[in-house]
Amino acid sequence: xxxxxxxxxxxxxxxxxxxxxxxxxxxxxxxxxxxxxxxxxxxxxxxxxxxxxxxxxxxxxxxxxxxxxxxxxxxxxxxxxxxxxxxxxxxxxxxxxxxxxxxxxxxxxxxxxxxxxxxxxxxxxxxxxxxxxxxxxxxxxxxxxxxxxxxxxxxxxxxxxxxxxxxxxxxxxxxxxxxxxxxxxxxxxxxxxxxxxxxxxxxxxxxxxxxxxxxxxxxxxxxxxxxxxxxxxxxxxxxxxxxxxxxxxxxxxxxxxxxxxxxxxxxxxxxxxxxxxxxxxxxxxxxxxxxxxxxxxx
Amino acid sequence: xxxxxxxxxxxxxxxxxxxxxxxxxxxxxxxxxxxxxxxxxxxxxxxxxxxxxxxxxxxxxxxxxxxxxxxxxxxxxxxxxxxxxxxxxxxxxxxxxxxxxxxxxxxxxxxxxxxxxxxxxxxxxxxxxxxxxxxxxxxxxxxxxxxxxxxxxxxxxxxxxxxxxxxxxxxxxxxxxxxxxxxxxxxxxxxxxxxxxxxxxxxxxxxxxxxxxxxxxxxxxxxxxxxxx
Numbered sequence: 001x002x003x004x005x006x007x008x009x010x011x012x013x014x015x016x017x018x019x020x021x022x023x024x025x026x027x028x029x030x031x032x033x034x035x036x037x038x039x040x041x042x043x044x045x046x047x048x049x050x051x052x053x054x055x056x057x058x059x060x061x062x063x064x065x066x067x068x069x070x071x072x073x074x075x076x077x078x079x080x081x082x083x084x085x086x087x088x089x090x091x092x093x094x095x096x097x098x099x100x101x102x103x104x105x106x107x108x109x110x111x112x113x114x115x116x117x118x119x120x121x122x123x124x125x126x127x128x129x130x131x132x133x134x135x136x137x138x139x140x141x142x143x144x145x146x147x148x149x150x151x152x153x154x155x156x157x158x159x160x161x162x163x164x165x166x167x168x169x170x171x172x173x174x175x176x177x178x179x180x181x182x183x184x185x186x187x188x189x190x191x192x193x194x195x196x197x198x199x200x201x202x203x204x205x206x207x208x209x210x211x212x213x214x215x216x217x218x219x220x221x222x223x224x225x226x227x228x229x230x231x232x233x234x235x236x237x238x239x240x241x242x243x244x245x246x247x248x249x250x251x252x253x254x255x256x257x258x259x260x261x262x263x264x265x266x267x268x269x270x271x272x273x274x275x276x277x278x279x280x281x282x283x284x285x286x287x288x289x290x291x292x293x294x295x296x297x298x
Numbered sequence: 299x300x301x302x303x304x305x306x307x308x309x310x311x312x313x314x315x316x317x318x319x320x321x322x323x324x325x326x327x328x329x330x331x332x333x334x335x336x337x338x339x340x341x342x343x344x345x346x347x348x349x350x351x352x353x354x355x356x357x358x359x360x361x362x363x364x365x366x367x368x369x370x371x372x373x374x375x376x377x378x379x380x381x382x383x384x385x386x387x388x389x390x391x392x393x394x395x396x397x398x399x400x401x402x403x404x405x406x407x408x409x410x411x412x413x414x415x416x417x418x419x420x421x422x423x424x425x426x427x428x429x430x431x432x433x434x435x436x437x438x439x440x441x442x443x444x445x446x447x448x449x450x451x452x453x454x455x456x457x458x459x460x461x462x463x464x465x466x467x468x469x470x471x472x473x474x475x476x477x478x479x480x481x482x483x484x485x486x487x488x489x490x491x492x493x494x495x496x497x498x499x500x501x502x503x504x505x506x507x508x509x510x511x512x513x514x515x516x517x518x519x520x521x522x523x524x525x526x527x
Contacts (some may be wrong), residue, residue, distance in 0.1 A: 092303060116344060251431075252414055253378060255394065271354050272335030285354075287413050288434065295491065 002163070002176040003029025003149035004256075006237045006267035007277075008244035008296050009142075014145065014263055014278075018043065019140030023132045025266075025273045026147040030128045032176075032269055033149030036121025037131040040239055043142020045118035050093040052100065053113040053120045055086050055159060062107045062240035063087050073102035075227040085159070086113065086122050094116065096169070104265035111160060116170030119144070120272075121289035123162040143298070146239050148174040151256055156202040165203045167194065168210030175202040176254045176269055177233035185229065190191045205230055209238060223247045223293040235288075237267055238295075245295035259283040265296050303438050305332035309339065319345035335375065340368050343385075354514050363404060377472025379406045382423055388497070395432065398425045401442065402464055405498045412440050412454045414451065417444045420461055435472065436463055455510055459517070463510040466502055474526050475516040479509045 005025035019041065026037060046050075056062035059082065062123060066086065067080035068169055070089065079090040091099045096115055103110060104170075116119040122135040132138065148163035155161050164172040173291045179185075182204035194207045209229065210220035223245050226236075237253040238245040246267055248256055257275050259266045261283045268274045271285070288294055300314050302466070312330060313444055319325060321476035326347045333339055333353040340349050343363040351359065354372030364383040375390030382401040389397075392410035399415065401423025408416075417425050421437045430448035437453070439461035449467035455472020462485070463476075472478075489504035 250433075252395070257394075270335055270356055271373070275334040279315055288390070290414065 001032050001151045001153075002174075003032030003169070003269045003273070004176050004235065004237050004267060005029060005147045005269070005273050006145070006176050006239075006244060006246075006247065007142040008265040009263065010144075010265070011171050015043065015143060016141050018142045018145055019242045020138045021277060022140075022147050023138040023146045024276050025268060026149060027154045028273045028275075029149045029269060031145075031146065033151045033278065034121065035152055035157045036125040036150040037128035037130070037148065038150075038162045038164050039135070039137050039147040040114065040119055040121045040164040040166070040168070040174075041131075041137075041140050041142045041145040041289060042118045042239060042241065043120075043140070043145075046090075046129045047239075048093055049090050049142040050096040050114045050117055051120060052089045052091065052096065052103070052106050053086055053122070054089065054110045055113050055123075055275075056110045057085070057159075058109065058259055059085050059087070062212075063133060064112050066107065068101055069106050069265065070099060074098050079235065083122065083136065085124060086135065086197050089122055100241055106213040111257055112171065114166040115120065117167055119166065119170045119239070119241070120228070121164055121166055121172060123148075123164065124159055125157055135270060143177075144239060144244050145245075146172060146237050149253075153178055155198060157218070159268070160197075160198050161200050163202060164239070165206035167199070167207040168213060170239075171206070171213065172207055172239045173206035175205060176235045176236050178233035178251070179205060179234065181231040199205060201232070205234070205236060213240075219245045219297070220295045223295070227291055227293075235269070240297075243295055245293065246288050248290050256287055257285065258287045260296040274283075299327045299329055301329045301331065303331050304336055304339070305334065311365065313338065313341065316340055316343045316345070316349070317349075319343070319347055319457055323347065326339060326520070333372070337375070340366070343368070354391065359508070363387060366384050373410065374408075378408075379404070379423075392429070393427075399400070401425070402443075405492075405495055407498075411448065411499070416440075417461070424492055424495075426492055426497055426498055428496075428501065435468070436472070438463055439463070443488055444493060445489060445496060445498070445507070447498060455512070458510075458512040458515055460512060462488065464507040465510065466507050469508075469510070475513045476510055477513045479511045481505075481507070481509050485509055487498075 067078045163174040181203040182201040328349040330507040335356040337356040343366040344364040356375040358377045360368040365441040367386045376394040379387040382404045384404045388407040393412045395413040396408040396415040410452040411429035416431040416435040425444040433451035438460040450469045453473035471507030
């Protein structure tokens with residue numbers, strides 16, 4: 001069992017409150033997933049600049065002068081904001097790949113959580129309220145965000161096993177359910193050049209979507225393809241730089257509720273995750289249909 | 299009227315108050331405010347009381363209900379009225395998956411749509427859905443009646459026993475061993491009664507429905523039927 005929450009804002013007036021709203025939703029889903037939690041936030045894109053969110057088990061050592069070392073390596077200005085075990089590095093957009101390669105050499109122990117124009121991912125083991133407090137999620141601003149509370153049914157309870165998974169620029173995916181053909185799919189994706197950090201089934205689904213996007217499909221088409229190729233139980237919520245998608249498997253055991261107003265589109269594994277959203281009493285509330293792709297783009 | 303603020307007093311206090319009602323009681327009229335999608339609201343009630351929940355509920359609202367009339371002034375999460383024994387549960391909005399599952403008696407009315415697996419393994423409950431029902435509804439349904447004013451999803455009545463399924467709209471597909479059957483006078487009478495008690499007699503007439511039931515080929519395993527499972 002896991003809990004998923006998501007919020008895609010249509011009204012820019014709510015953007016300063018994105019983190020606060022998502023934090024409340026995430027904590028409400030604690031009893032669906034008390035072992036780890038994570039959040040992907042899209043916001044704060046700056047012209048010509050990209051962001052890499054990294055994680056370290058030993059942040060005091062790994063993040064010490066990391067901005068300076070990375071500056072020396074890529075010869076470009078680097079800004080760094082440390083939040084507990086994570087740090088967000090801001091580098092020129094055209095240096096994202098170079099910075100990633102440099103990081104692997106400079107700090108072999110760190111893991112890249114996400115990279116792109118606007119995405120930041122923070123995830124850790126622990127209760128959702130503690131994870132949210134540790135990264136000060138409530139203070140974050142942005143256009144859309146996806147959160148996940150995990151109760152692991154397969155693969156280890158580790159930081160890297162927490163959701164969201166990001167396997168492409170500005171992309172992320174969270175999952176409630178379990179896949180049954182992920183090992184075979186992982187081998188196929190590795191042959192196509194994808195790399196994996198974990199043995200987790202969800203990472204395979206994320207990489208599958210990333211591969212389809214790389215092949216030129218849009219988010220909606222990529223999720224449609226997934227209905228054919230991914231076997232198992234799933235409710236997925238997917239984020240891209242401008243988009244927000246939802247799909248459930250044809251059996252649709254895993255719960256999902258959506259709400260839409262003029263201000264936002266919201267997703268919750270259960271309705272109680274949505275009850276404190278502004279205007280929820282007048283929102284259109286519905287359950288996404290099985291094997292049906294929903295996505296919104298701005 | 300007993301008014302109970304779930305946000306302030308909590309679920310356990312509500313359900314223990316309701317469970318304490320036995321047989322004769324003066325406290326026959328209850329209202330639950332601020333349900334906010336909480337789980338197991340008014341589950342396990344066994345008293346002839348009226349309970350109105352003002353808002354939407356989470357998992358298993360009114361589960362195992364005996365005798366009580368429970369109205370949900372919103373939508374219901376998964377497993378509403380699961381294993382109901384008697385009484386009445388009325389959902390003003392939609393119901394999530396497996397509404398009325400394994401229900402043994404009483405009446406469940408859903409004024410909106412019901413999601414997948416509505417009435418799965420029902421064993422005597424009557425269910426009236428004003429809207430549509432999702433896929434795999436009435437899987438292995440054993441007895442009781444379901445009345446659907448809208449459409450039914452895939453695999454209706456798969457591996458069905460003796461429940462009667464009445465659908466006014468389209469059926470996307472029938473499950474294994476479920477077939478359309480003729481409407482006889484007794485069926486029109488059942489429908490007339492259920493439409494009235496299900497607060498739907500102003501919306502539909504008995505003659506607009508089709509009846510589906512078991513072909514009775516899969517009751518016992520027979521190797522000749524292996525392909526049908």
